[in-house]
Amino acid sequence: GNSVTQMEGPVTLSEEAFLTINCTYTATGYPSLFWYVQYPGEGLQLLLKATKADDKGSNKGFEATYRKETTSFHLEKGSVQVSDSAVYFCALEDSGAGSYQLTFGKGTKLSVIP
């Protein structure tokens, strides 16, 4: 079956530090990959996505590249801000079976301190 493994948290960084949150996946087909973000007290929001190998998703200074050879989709940001403090979820959607269900990783809590 499909699965997503992401870096355990929590992660605490100083403002302007470099961020990497690792994500690897297992899928039977050719999935689309996503990063969702959940800010404190809010719902889930799509941060970025990539639908095929070598695609790079980017948004709000965050980037992630779909690496089929390493089955990875690591999230990076060059300079984090306090406002980036949130829980980040890596997810995949394997539409090959026609189900369009999302499989989520366990989430990584990021705290950015001034």
Added chain:
Amino acid sequence: SAVISQKPSRDICQRGTSLTIQCQVDSQVTMMFWYRQQPGQSLTLIATANQGSEATYESGFVIDKFPISRPNLTFSTLTVSNMSPEDSSIYLCSVGRGLAGETYNEQFFGPGTRLTVL
């Protein structure tokens, strides 16, 4: 895109009672999903609700405990039945696809319903 609302936003319930959560979408969609997010955990899919057919439940979830309705293309309900403290979670609905010819290529999530069972 799709805008999703859920009611109630939160509730505190007594053991043994049931709660029905409503999910309303601002456009017609073919597929709706219900997820559970237990405290400090990731999201787990409960079931897929397609209009005009029975919901499809994931392993570990049964219709008697989580009955779902999908009366039309913009609305769904999830009932948490005979609640126990272990049911305390955030319940989220999401939509994944529009009508034929309209694909979102992503899922949009509602704000969630925070349920506490005493």
